Amino acid sequence: MKVYKTDEIRNIALIGNAGTGKTTLAEAMLLEGGVINRRGEVTAGNTVSDYQPIEQDYGNSVFSTVLHAEYNNKKINIIDTPGMDDFRGAVISALHVVGSAVIVINSPQGMESGTESAYRITANAHKPVIFLFNHLDHENAHYEQTLEQAKALYGNKVTPVQYPVNAGPGFNTIIDVLTMKQYKYPLDGGQPEISDIPESEKERADELHNELVEMAAENDEGLMELYFEKGSLTEDEMRQGIKLGMIERSLFPVFCAGAKQAVGVSRLMEFITNITPSPAEAVEVPEINGKHPKVDPSESPSLFVFKTTIEQHVGEITFFKVMSGTVKEGQDLINSKSDNKERVSQIFVNAGKNRTKVPEMIAGDIGSTVKLRETKVNHTLSEKVAHYQFKPIEFPPSRHTVALYAVNEADEEKIGEMFAKMHDEDPTFVVEYSKELKQMLVHCQGEYHQNALHWYYKNVFKIDVEFKAPKIPYRETITKSAQADYRHKKQSGGAGQFGEVHLVIEPYEEGSEPRNSFKMGDKEQKLSVRDTQEHPLPWGGKLIFHNCIVGGSIDARFMPAILKGIMEKMEEGPLTGSYARDIRVYVYDGKMHPVDSNEISFKLAGRNAFSMAFKQAGPKILEPIYNLEVMVPSERMGDVMSDLQGRRALIMGMGSEKGYEKIEARVPLKEMYKYATSLSSVTQGRGRFNISFNGYEKVPQEVQDELLHSYAAEMIEE
Template sequence: MKGYETKCIRNIALLGHGGAGKTTLAEAMLYTAGMTSRLGRVEAGNTVSDFDPEEVKRKISIRTSLVPIEWKEHKINILDTPGYYDLVGGIKEALSVADSALIVMKGSAGLEVGTEKAWEYATEANIPKMIFVTEMDAENVDMEAILTECKAKFGSSIAPVQVPWYEEGKFVGYVHVLKMMGRRFDGTKVVTCPIPDCLKEKIAPVRTMILEAVAESDEILMEKYFAEEEMTPEEIQEAYRKGVMEKQIVPVLCGSSLYSTGISVLMDTILDLFPSPDEGNKALGVLGMNEEPIEVVCNSTKQPSLFIFKTIVDPFIGKFSLFKVRSGIVRTDDILINSRTNEAEKLSHLYVLSGKEQKEVEKLYAGDIGAVAKLKTAQTSDTLADKAFPISYEKIVYPKPFVKMAIFPSGKGDEEKMSTSLAKLMAEDKTFYIEYDKETRETVIYGIGKQQLEIIVSMLKTKFKVDVYLENPTTRYRETIKSKVNVRGKHKKQSGGHGQYGDVQMEFEPSGDLEMPYIFEEKIFGGSVPKQYFPAVEKGLEECVMRGVLAGYPVVGVKAILVDGSYHPVDSSEMAFKMATTIAFKEGLTKAQPTLLEPIAHVEITVPDEYTGDIMGDMKKRRGRMVGMELKGKKQVIIAEVPMAELYTYATDVRSMTQGKGDVDYYFERYEEAPIDVQQKVIAARKDMA
């Protein structure tokens, strides 16, 4: 593949609902451009962008993949993203380097939740958008209804370019409303023809949409529009592109990916209306040791710098770092500095990836997307730059994962292999991470949703040959006491020679501070216990609070007072007093109304108003307590307090209840006494484990 200069590059994030046809559209573009000899199909598992065995098996995109397309002396870098929210990390990565977004809608399905999400992501990234309605050849596709729904949801920026043309129920062409020309499909070619009489009525409202959108992007044209003066085709075309570039106009095109109809027009429109990298947003970063904020225009005249937006770790081909050249020209054997580690990285080989295929190139111009293999320390979101241009670009901001599960190897001795493999998967997917819980001695994995964690488990088995299973993590319960007691603990042992003797009388009562395991005081009078043994008593307490008397959970909120005791001048020792304290502790806590505490989370659920009833009903089942509600934009934020044990997969459950429109955020708030029935279940479960 030849090198393309910045002006001739378009970087497009392909977004949309899961199953909307993004991957099929990428295939149609490749085929139309003559870059493949056959049209790959998701169902057949032979598409360019869905090449991972897990993607082939599940028939969905799991990771963002790069598909470069050469079209009319230009290069269109398609970033084919996953459509399911659990895999949102790939979308964030694509949008960090895309200069525009193509949102794919399935004609037979209309506006779906994933379409709304895609719009939100592209708006947040502040890049131009275009909508492509595919499957126009399917039955009962109502383009007018789709446009009306889009306009109602997304506003007056929606400006369709085409009116579909049907003959005997078959999609045969369209009217280009911007240019007021008829276009008929002839195989993969498009032939210009007169506008058919049957479509003239349908064209009028669409033409009005375009003129309204164009008028809103230019004051002079706004005056013309209200004065009902005719705009010239050149004025409309120029204002239309300006409106798209300034994110005020969103073109809507239509076609059929399955039969490659309307695809060449789509690619022409991408070249005409979407920005090249030097026309897109400036990259934000900080420069030098002083971290001076800087905006970088994408051009090839500056010193080279690149931003790594994705990492691929494969057991067979090794590690690939995908990057966008943010400035200058990057060449094979360049040595660039990693701004995070300050280490030099040599770019031994440069590649352009097309799905899993690697094409080696000698150089890449600013704005282009490529890959490099086997960098030493580089990670996703790292910046590599020339030593004379020490920039660090803004890192990708990922959503916080709230679904967590404990993971265990099925085979004995596979712990290390599991950990190594998980670390490789974590390098690929930054919305997934692992944590070893020292208290419960469990490896806990965190993800955006259950589907994502299921994919991780499957990848461990197929890619890394590690069989694992998931369980709910052990909840970090705590134990405390509710009453005051006075107990004695005596440790006495005689076995010839020096014996062991320790005797303590102690009071145990609630301290009122559940953040502290214990508070220790001594009120010894007359030297019944010498001061030298006080540290031993406290050491005994420190060890005892690690394991309570009910279910073996750590103890909190206990005040222990040493009030009396006795000692032996020969047989007493620090060990003896520590043992005596242990005896007193166990007896004391057993008598002082021990109780189990459960962790409580502060939870905020953001949902459209129509789902608040469902969420609140479900909240009661989870023993949650409502704290309040707030209006945030057009959505309700439900604030509640819920036991942590009820929340491990709650983020996924909320999305199921709200058709993917709800979001969850929560954090640990405090400990409080668990209901008796919960305590009994937890204690019984711990006894079964023992």
């Protein structure tokens, strides 16, 4: 295969809602580009793109697929991405390395939630966009209505380059107002018949052509002067203006297609090769060490890894973009994360699972390699003298958390090992083992995402797993002061155990001062603080420990043991076993035995005295509260508000932003389980949200009673 120069390369991502025909479009592009000689079908499970077994089972893309086509003496690298929002990490990583995006729209359905999500991701990445109205051969195709919806959302930047003549069954004819030609495609696919625009379409075509000329001229002062001077622009001048407009995101050209029969596909590919920016012209990934290598073959070689996948009989395949210079097979480069050497033993051009070996790749091109030892997603490889490090992909935060268990205890260790492989393939899968909750927590994007993980454990890793709602990291504290004393005494031959501790506890508030007396029954107990230790707790809050012993009733050497016993009980709170916090402890009296007293005795005495006092001190359970920001279409506002009220949410504010209603609330974490699914259902996929930790607050009494009852039942079972 030919080694393409930087200006001969175009990198695009196919993005949009599920079911818009992205994979079918990719198949048609590969056929037009000579990579395949017959089109596969998604329903038959034989497309080049959706080749993974899970995708063939689901009938939907789950991972991005790297493809290529050769057209018009140029190479188009194509990344076909999933349409479900749960797999948006693949869209974000694809846009990190391409120059342009084609947002594919299902014209019978109009501007769907996935279309809006895809557009937002392109806006964040500042990538040029082409809108492709697909399925125009469907009986319910609505070109005009969909165009109006697009303009309502994104303004007059949405500019038709084409419109269909006969949308609906039998659709095969397009008017192109850039070339001012009519394209009529054979219904069984193939090259179009190109002719002059018929008189019946001339008026409309001229009107849209003039609009396109004006939009193109607005992007360059020189072109604007030419336009005022001549009243029009040549096709080449228009191409220049459209390219500048796309790069600046001031122009979003609209194309038409019936991808299943390849109608409009060749003209789209011609536009991509002629007008979309080459890697040297596109918005590139910045280098974060302060260096700025050019996308140029004369620079020092470097590559950026944006995706890895594991294939049976092959192992891990690493997908990269050549960021600068020329990368050659057999070349040694340095990993910027580890400073270790990696050998690029082979270089491949990709078409799904099919790979074509090439000797080298030039700056701007996209390829893959195998057998890298430690290079993962977001790693940079470059020459040691350059030591480039490119900005990493920022994957979205998780929106759904579940606890993962092995059905068979013998598989516990395996599930962690297998998860590491899944994380390498999809970095939006994140796992942590919570020592506090004693659960392995999986953080992902939603229930579809979770189901994909389940599929892999069942069908690939052959491990039975189950998912459960995660436990909530409650905290325990007290609301008033209380006193308790405890004597630990044990005699069983030889040396015995003896320790007695008297203490008082009270709630701790930041900045508060210790007290010098407490009323205990009818008596006033004076306290003399001899020593104070402040212990910030790893789980939040503090323990303040005061030594108030006078007269030597407890030797100073036993005080650390008492503190240790109290701290142990703080780690396993007296109410539900949750961490305790924000407590001040005064140890003011006790007893020792000259022979039997030791550290273990005072540790147990301190632990039990603390537990007894805690239960008398108005104990309360605290729950984690999160800040929630929800963006919702105005017509769904009432449904979302009703749902939030059922989740014990406290509404903090409301407003409008970018055509959406914004709700700000504070919600208990317990009520956020499966919220991503609920919000999607209520808003038909158009709602989105962000959460962040706020703090801890006391639970309502009925919730506390329920938690205490559940914990008691759990203890009986154990």
